[in-house]
Amino acid sequence: METIKQEIEQLRLKLNQYNYEYYVLDNPTVDDFTYDALMQRLIALEEEYPQLKTPDSPTQRVGGEVLEGFVEVAHQVQMQSLGDVFSKEEFEDFDRRTANALGIDKVEYAVEMKIDGLSVSLEYENGAFVRGSTRGNGFVGEDITTNLRTVSSIPLKLKEEIPYLEVRGEVFMPRENFLRLNEQRESIGEPLFANPRNAAAGSLRQLDSKITAQRKLDIYVFNVQQIEGKELSSHQESLQYLSFLGFKTIPHQNLFYGAEEAYAEIQRIGEMRGELSFDIDGAVAKVNQFSQRESLGTTTKTPRWAIAYKFPAEQQESKLLDVALQVGRTGVVTPNAVLQPVRIAGSTVSRATLHNIDYIRDKDIRIGDTVVIQKAGDIIPEVVRVLTEKRDGTEQVFTMPDTCPACDEPLYREEGEAAVRCQNSNCPAQQMRSIIHFASRPAMDIEGLGPAVVEQLLDEKLIADVGDLYFLKFEDLVALERFG
Ligand SMILES: [Zn+2]
Secondary structure (H helix, E strand, O other): OHHHHHHHHHHHHHHHHHHHHHHOOOOOOOOHHHHHHHHHHHHHHHHHOHHHOOOOOHHHHHOOOEOOOOOEEEOOOOOOOOOEEOOHHHHHHHHHHHHHHHOOOOOEEEEEEEEOOEEEEEEEEOOEEEEEEEOOOOOEEEEOHHHHHOOOOOOOEOOOOOOEEEEEEEEEOOHHHHHHHHHHHHHOOOOOOOOHHHHHHHHHOOOEHHHHHHOOOEEEEEEEEEEEOOOOOEHHHHHHHHHHHOOOEOOOOOEEEHHHHHHHHHHHHHHHHHHOOOOEEEEEEEEOEHHHHHHHOEOOOOEOOEEEEEOOOEEEEEEEEEEEEEEOOOOEEEEEEEEEEEEEOOEEEEEEEOOOHHHHHHOOOEEOOEEEEEEOOOOOOEEEEEOHHHOOOOOEEOOOOOEOOOOOOEEEEOOOOOOEEEOOOOOHHHHHHHHHHHHOOOOOOOOOOOHHHHHHHHHOOOOOOHHHHHHOOHHHHHOOOOOO
């Protein structure tokens, strides 16, 4: 038994270290195969000796039992929100107030990106992760420990067994994972998440932590809420200590002196915004010295020693080349903008939503117009307005056709409704979407039957409706692309 216990401890130590190197340092030292083999061995041992299973074991990262609901957690230290500023002048006002209150010339600031995610609290006892909770209203949040355990960059065991530690961090979904998740959802007919923040929120509040584990969330830790067994005197020092303990701390930890230097750093962060692999919605300037923070204090809502500088939603100009119509499963015909490709918020955009015909009419959007596209962390960009001063008279007013672009049957619009519909139940566009929906996970869960395959089956006239799926023969399928 003693040797089994030792082997288990060795395995955990190794797996935790490899995990840390991969997810926190972004510098893996073993291949997936070796990692998986060690993990399988640990899972097998824990199954054989369940009395040796512990909540901080790396095997717990895959998720566990399904919860009935979330339990409330009262935060011992309030998780405050920050005051916002939107301009250089407002930021300089904040700096003047701070410098005056401290009676100094130049305030020492830490300036950080403001990650557009969800604030969480992580608690550790004797170096082991014991509890994680949402921010909630700042005073009371929800216990999401099992879900947070699945976030690979959250250490389950710290490198030093300090008696007690509570840290605050921001959980987010990297853009790439978000795009992949939405692609997946689209292919199985599930509703899309509007932006990475919503996707992260939905993933953290799953009662089944296995789903959270699949979503591949990430975290940046940026504050010590409470600590026992260690003295810290500044923000920079606490970030360095958190890194040492094994946390993934917020990047760029330099100090800046006075409003001018701090503002230049805020601008720099704003400029690199589009090139980051995750969404940020601003930058935060914080007084670095804890003694100064204490003398500044807080208002009832926000601390006086920090401010969030909010960046505006990203906008770009483009040309509206055409309006493309899409017929949905329920027959709703949606107009989409076909744009001259433009780079915005880190991705190339060539489509944007025009919502419905009323939106197009109200904003007087015409084909050939120069338009402003906005992407406020949302996956589907939107046409916000027309630059009418750039018109040359060749622009064309768009009108909804009388017939469906897919089946040529007449389109209908119900009184008081913005949506225009095709009511032909044999409409090929609707057929295709309903077959995709039928095959999707929430419905029949037919593996491999995504949009591309359904389209091919319809094109080849192998199926016409859902019922035909049951009469498909092996020979029919092997002839298709992707089925070789
Ligand atoms: Zn139709």
